Amino acid sequence: xxxxxxxxxxxxxxxxxxxxxxxxxxxxxxxxxxxxxxxxxxxxxxxxxxxxxxxxxxxxxxxxxxxxxxxxxxxxxxxxxxxxxxxxxxxxxxxxxxxxxxxxxxxxxxxxxxxxxxxxxxxxxxxxxxxxxxxxxxxxxxxxxxxxxxxxxxxxxxxxxxxxxxxxxxxxxxxxxxxxxxxxxxxxxxxxxxxxxxxxxxxxxxxxxxxxxxxxxxxxxxxxxxxxxxxxxxxxxxxxxxxxxxxxxxxxxxxxxxxxxxxxxxxxxxxxxxxxxxxxx
Amino acid sequence: xxxxxxxxxxxxxxxxxxxxxxxxxxxxxxxxxxxxxxxxxxxxxxxxxxxxxxxxxxxxxxxxxxxxxxxxxxxxxxxxxxxxxxxxxxxxxxxxxxxxxxxxxxxxxxxxxxxxxxxxxxxxxxxxxxxxxxxxxxxxxxxxxxxxxxxxxxxxxxxxxxxxxxxxxxxxxxxxxxxxxxxxxxxxxxxxxxxxxxxxxxxxxxxxxxxxxxxxxxxxxxxxxxxxxxxxxxxxxxxxxxxxxxxxxxxxxxxxxxxxxxxxxxxxxxxxxxxxxxxxxxxxxxxxxxxxxxxxxxxxxxxxxxxxxxx
Ligand SMILES: Cc1ncc(C[n+]2csc(CCOP(=O)(O)OP(=O)(O)O)c2C)c(N)n1
Ligand SMILES: [Mg+2]
Numbered sequence: 001x002x003x004x005x006x007x008x009x010x011x012x013x014x015x016x017x018x019x020x021x022x023x024x025x026x027x028x029x030x031x032x033x034x035x036x037x038x039x040x041x042x043x044x045x046x047x048x049x050x051x052x053x054x055x056x057x058x059x060x061x062x063x064x065x066x067x068x069x070x071x072x073x074x075x076x077x078x079x080x081x082x083x084x085x086x087x088x089x090x091x092x093x094x095x096x097x098x099x100x101x102x103x104x105x106x107x108x109x110x111x112x113x114x115x116x117x118x119x120x121x122x123x124x125x126x127x128x129x130x131x132x133x134x135x136x137x138x139x140x141x142x143x144x145x146x147x148x149x150x151x152x153x154x155x156x157x158x159x160x161x162x163x164x165x166x167x168x169x170x171x172x173x174x175x176x177x178x179x180x181x182x183x184x185x186x187x188x189x190x191x192x193x194x195x196x197x198x199x200x201x202x203x204x205x206x207x208x209x210x211x212x213x214x215x216x217x218x219x220x221x222x223x224x225x226x227x228x229x230x231x232x233x234x235x236x237x238x239x240x241x242x243x244x245x246x247x248x249x250x251x252x253x254x255x256x257x258x259x260x261x262x263x264x265x266x267x268x269x270x271x272x273x274x275x276x277x278x279x280x281x
Numbered sequence: 282x283x284x285x286x287x288x289x290x291x292x293x294x295x296x297x298x299x300x301x302x303x304x305x306x307x308x309x310x311x312x313x314x315x316x317x318x319x320x321x322x323x324x325x326x327x328x329x330x331x332x333x334x335x336x337x338x339x340x341x342x343x344x345x346x347x348x349x350x351x352x353x354x355x356x357x358x359x360x361x362x363x364x365x366x367x368x369x370x371x372x373x374x375x376x377x378x379x380x381x382x383x384x385x386x387x388x389x390x391x392x393x394x395x396x397x398x399x400x401x402x403x404x405x406x407x408x409x410x411x412x413x414x415x416x417x418x419x420x421x422x423x424x425x426x427x428x429x430x431x432x433x434x435x436x437x438x439x440x441x442x443x444x445x446x447x448x449x450x451x452x453x454x455x456x457x458x459x460x461x462x463x464x465x466x467x468x469x470x471x472x473x474x475x476x477x478x479x480x481x482x483x484x485x486x487x488x489x490x491x492x493x494x495x496x497x498x499x500x501x502x503x504x505x506x507x508x509x510x511x512x513x514x515x516x517x518x519x520x521x522x523x524x525x526x527x528x529x530x531x532x533x534x535x536x537x538x539x540x541x542x543x544x545x546x547x548x549x550x551x552x553x554x555x556x557x558x559x560x561x562x563x564x565x566x567x568x569x570x571x572x573x574x575x576x577x578x579x580x581x582x583x584x585x586x587x588x589x590x591x592x
Contacts (some may be wrong), residue, residue: 060349107347107376115347116376119367122340126372129344132329136305136350156368159337167329 005048006215007281012082013043014275017244018268019078019091025264027095030103033254035075037179037239038146040213042079045144049222054084057111063141064130066115068123069148069177070104071256077101077110085112121154123147124174128164131172131232142226146175150182152193158203164232165204172232173225174205177212179241181252200234212239245270284446287478288385290424291442292316295353295383297425299324302432305345307331307354309338314444315355315385335360339368339380346378351432354380358387358441362403373437374412381431381438387417388529389557389574390445390479392567399562405534407439408507414460415506417441417528417536419481422451423504426458434460441478443529445567448482463510469499472585473517473524477503477536479576480527480555486578491585498585509539511547518548523588525553527581529571532556551591553584 016039024030046052050063067076074094081088086100093099100109104118114130117123127145134141151157164172176196184190193199197207206228208221218237225233241255242248245267259267295306296319310333312318321328331338335356342354354361361384362369373380384403391399407413416431416438418424424442431438450466457464463475467488476484481502488498499521501513518524524544526537537554544552557574571577 066344115344116371119371121336122343122368122372125337125340126344126347128337129341129346130348132341133345133348133350136327137348156334156336156340159332159334160341163331163334163337163341 001216001219007278009043009047009215011275011278012047013040014244014271014278016043016075016078016082018271019081019088020074021259021264021267023074023077023091023094024258026092028258029095030074030258031071031256032074032259033181033241033248034069034072034148034177034179036243036245036248037212037241038072038075038177039243040215041146041175041218041237042075044215044218046079046083048219050144051141054112057085061139061141064114064127064143066123066127066130066143066145067105067117068127068145069120069151070117070123073103073105076105076113080110080112086110120148120151121156124157124160127172127174128160128169131164131169132167134171135167135169141171143172146177148182149176149178149180149187149193149196150190152176152196153191161200161203161205168230169232170229173222174232174234176234176236177239178236179239181241181255183252183255185252196236204231206231206233207236208233209236209238212237213243244274282448284448285421286444286446287418287421287424287442288316288444290421291383291385291428291440292319294425294428295320296323298429298432299327302351304351304353304432305329307338307342307352309333309335309356309360311356315383317355317383335365336368339365340372342380343372343376343378346380352380353383355383355385357398358384358400358403359398362400362406362439366406370410374410377412377436379435381440383440383442385442386444387441388443388478389562389570389576390443390529390567392444392570393564395564396561401531401557401562402534403441404506404530404536405538408534408539412437413507414438415441416460416504417478417506418504419478419502420447420450422449422453422456423458425453426456427504430458430460443479445479447479450482458504461505461508461510463501463503463513465499465513466502467498467500469497470521471497472589473499473501473521474527474581474585475501475503475514475517475524475536475540476527477506478529480529483576483578484527484581487581487585490578490582496585503536506536506539509543511543514540514543515548518544518550523551523592525555525581525584525588527555529576530556531559533559551588553588555581555584
């Protein structure tokens with residue numbers, strides 16, 4: 001990837017972060033921490049990787065994305081809005097009565113959402129179903145899904161982990177947002193899913209460990225997954241929960257609480273400074 | 282009278298309609314029991330075993346359906362409606378996806394496996410979920426037609442089948458099946474029995490017995506529990522003035538509750554419910570258990586006489 005393209009993506013990701021915070025702030029509820037940790041990945045997927053068309057969100061040949069960690073809808077909605085699936089101006093209606101921007105992804109009401117999610121453990125199974133459908137129909141679309149590292153504690157995830165290699169779903173690329181935190185704190189203390197890489201390897205996945213905030217490293221992992229035949233790929237991305245907002249980074253308290261006006265202003269200021277820096281570059 | 286288990290009919294229907302419809306069938310390590318193996322043998326490329334993982338099966342079905350597939354997901358009623366309830370609710374019904382749940386081994390007639398495998402709550406659980414349609418066919422022909430109707434219906438359907446061989450009462454040439462419509466199968470003016478599933482032949486037998494005693498009892502086969510046929514219930518209440526329901530399910534939450542809701546709001550008349558009375562099942566021979574729990578023509582006839590006293 002060219003340096004200029006990376007800078008562009010970083011700029012988009014900064015705006016996605018701002019939108020996500022705007023959504024959560026406006027609603028006075030939602031999940032900023034995990035939304036910020038996947039903002040770079042979703043930006044890369046929707047602006048660089050996936051074969052999608054905002055004007056034709058239901059095209060049967062499109063690539064699919066399932067946000068298995070559905071509580072991070074603010075990040076998904078923000079990327080979809082920035083990509084043109086619906087107006088960015090609607091972002092502040094998130095979680096409000098009458099809004100189509102439901103608290104968790106709703107495929108029936110939000111253009112571009114491929115699968116409803118929010119009950120942890122289920123999204124990855126739905127992604128398996130989509131990938132299987134692609135195999136049955138001999139289509140070459142790819143399916144992407146993101147799991148939380150805490151989400152890995154759900155039994156259903158391991159049913160899916162067994163399933164995807166069994167059916168050789170090499171059209172599936174899954175990500176674990178390895179931010180080390182869940183609601184009650186450190187994943188290793190609450191109920192350790194570690195080591196994540198060895199578990200998926202032993203279940204028959206191709207496993208890549210990479211950095212969630214390095215576009216080039218992420219893109220090369222995604223390309224490696226595309227070239228991997230006969231098995232699905234799990235990309236474990238080491239991430240920073242709350243990435244991009246100094247006081248939210250690596251702090252479990254920001255998993256599911258909204259910033260007040262002052263904190264929101266501070267966060268936007270930090271992201272605007274980042275944007276100004278990127279524009280200079 | 283020839284007998285066939287409705288689960289057998291389910292397998293036959295999948296194999297038959299697999300020819301003309303692009304259906305995909307999932308099962309969770311029970312294909313020999315649910316009879317989806319009949320489909321599997323014929324269309325191995327459209328059959329997928331999820332292993333003993335019902336939750337995963339339901340949400341995988343949702344994913345397949347979101348890509349345009351008509352998906353049948355099969356397991357025992359206990360695990361389809363019980364273990365995977367939340368997957369059915371959030372993964373299938375909330376997004377209104379085109380998944381048909383083939384739930385076999387419903388009710389106490391499972392027999393020897395005992396209470397853990399005898400689901401008497403599934404209609405109640407499934408009935409409370411928006412978008413869900415519930416079909417509980419009475420015999421082979423109705424099961425086959427119910428599968429076809431489910432395929433043609435856009436959205437989730439819970440199909441309830443039994444393990445036990447039951448009398449074949451309908452004729453495929455003449456029987457019309459329509460989702461949401463009850464069918465009057467015996468005329469009568471003194472009281473009405475509304476029955477579903479394997480209680481339909483019992484209801485017919487009860488009505489015949491009561492006819493010998495000078496009572497004219499109407500029998501309605503209510504294969505669709507949801508959406509319930511309000512019109513046929515209200516008409517029966519107005520014309521016969523007393524109702525008895527009969528089902529192989531807890532009297533709480535099932536057909537009896539659905540009928541009571543319609544009567545209470547539209548045309549209150551005396552009613553009695555035949556079903557399991559808020560009890561778990563137990564191991565035993567199906568016929569003995571049906572007798573033990575009062576799921577018989579004799580008990581239905583008795584309840585008709587009771588309800589007539591309340592008129
Ligand atoms: C089945 C289910 N149980 C519980 C929850 C409540 N919940 C929402 S987010 C969350 C923690 C998720 O942690 P993690 O997967 O690490 O997400 P991230 O750190 O990326 O936000 C929980 C328990 C849920 N949404 N679904
Ligand atoms: Mg986490």
